[in-house]
Amino acid sequence: MERQPLGADAPQFLTQPPDSLAGWVQAFDTRELPVLRDSALLLEDLRLVEEEVDAHTIADGIGDDPLMTLKLLRHVAQLRKPATREHSDAETTVEALVMLGITPFFRHFGPQPTIEERLRAQPLALLGLRNVLSRASRAARFALGFAAHRLDHDAAVIHEAALLHDFTELLLWAHAPTLALEVTRRLEQDHDLRSVDAQRSVLNVTLGDLQQALMKRWHLPDLLVRISDDHASENAQVRNVQLAIRVARHSAHGWDNPALPDDVDAIAQLLNLGTTPTWTLLHDLDR
Known part of the structure; x- marks a missing residue:
């Protein structure tokens, strides 16, 4: 579950660059992706009316947020079995939401940390x-x-x-x-x-x-x-x-x-x- 408070502890930043490409990949792979405040607020509004929401509604709301888009695509990709990835890619936000399902989406993506707060x-x-x-x-x-x-x-x-x-x-x-x-x-x-x-x-x-x-x-x-x-x-x-x-x-x-x-x-x-x-x-x- 990605449920992190919107404020709380001071953020920890990288101040020295890793020595290699692998080091950078590891550094970013283990860090939470913050999203835009507008996306975070919209998701909380939609959570209240989850039964009335479909994939297009959510996709339209987060479609201009590359960070939330990346976060969703990454999560859905990690759920797929390696043997099926080649033939079951969710190539767009709508496809990713349909593949994941609305209820599992809201269950996994709780209140989101925001880049503005960070x-x-x-x-x-x-x-x-x-x-x-x-x-x-x-x-x-x-x-x-x-x-x-x-x-x-x-x-x-x-x-x-x-x-x-x-x-x-x-x-x-x-x-x-x-x-x-x-x-x-x-x-x-x-x-x-x-x-x-x-x-x-x-x-x-x-x-x-x-x-x-x-x-x-x-x-x-x-x-x-x-x-x-x-x-x-x-x-x-x-x-x-x-x-x-x-x-x-x-x-x-x-x-x-x-x-x-x-x-x-x-x-x-x-x-x-x-x-x-x-x-x-x-x-x-x-x-």
């Missing part, structure tokens, strides 16, 4: 985490729009892959805020420094490698793992997610970033659209 004394870390959440939400919206335009039957999984694309960065802010702030500080001091180099210097790993390792450790759906693998960029679904992430990053502070025209050209090619219609689509999706 980082209450870390306002800069909470701001950093919220920036990642905002980017993830916009990227997921772009990814879903691109997938719908491409008539991709895995559009829901593509949306989820974009939403979860940076979940290790969220975990870093949640569990190692000092280290996350140091990565941010180095990037702000040196605009020519690549993110992966800053991560490797401070953390001894890159967040991308850590994410793939955690997804495999937690037996997350194979399709979700494949779509989230940035090294498989020739795959159209992976490109869909990558370009959604790129345009969300580059437009985070407005649409005048000099990197955006290249993004738009690549998106236009993916969607078989002209440049002007692609700009129009992006602005429509961002409203």
Whole structure:
């Protein structure tokens, strides 16, 4: 049972990076996943009317929370027998809830610890985490729009892959805020420094490698793992997610970033659209 108080003891943070990828996997594997306060409050409201709730109701309520989404997918994956995992993946939040059942869901997921409470004394870390959440939400919206335009039957999984694309960065802010702030500080001091180099210097790993390792450790759906693998960029679904992430990053502070025209050209090619219609689509999706 995951029943933890919303406040109580002061949180324990990682202040020194593990030496290896395996060390980071172990560190995050054994720590509780906090969720957004809105998700925690919504689940308590729905718990009161459990008999009137279905999978779509819960999924709609937590669908913009990558931490709660990850928590649910991880739990359902761990319930499945290894021999059946390949053919019984719950690839979306709705599928995971249907597979688990509403009553078992509420029984397992009691009152949830929240990220706002965890980082209450870390306002800069909470701001950093919220920036990642905002980017993830916009990227997921772009990814879903691109997938719908491409008539991709895995559009829901593509949306989820974009939403979860940076979940290790969220975990870093949640569990190692000092280290996350140091990565941010180095990037702000040196605009020519690549993110992966800053991560490797401070953390001894890159967040991308850590994410793939955690997804495999937690037996997350194979399709979700494949779509989230940035090294498989020739795959159209992976490109869909990558370009959604790129345009969300580059437009985070407005649409005048000099990197955006290249993004738009690549998106236009993916969607078989002209440049002007692609700009129009992006602005429509961002409203």
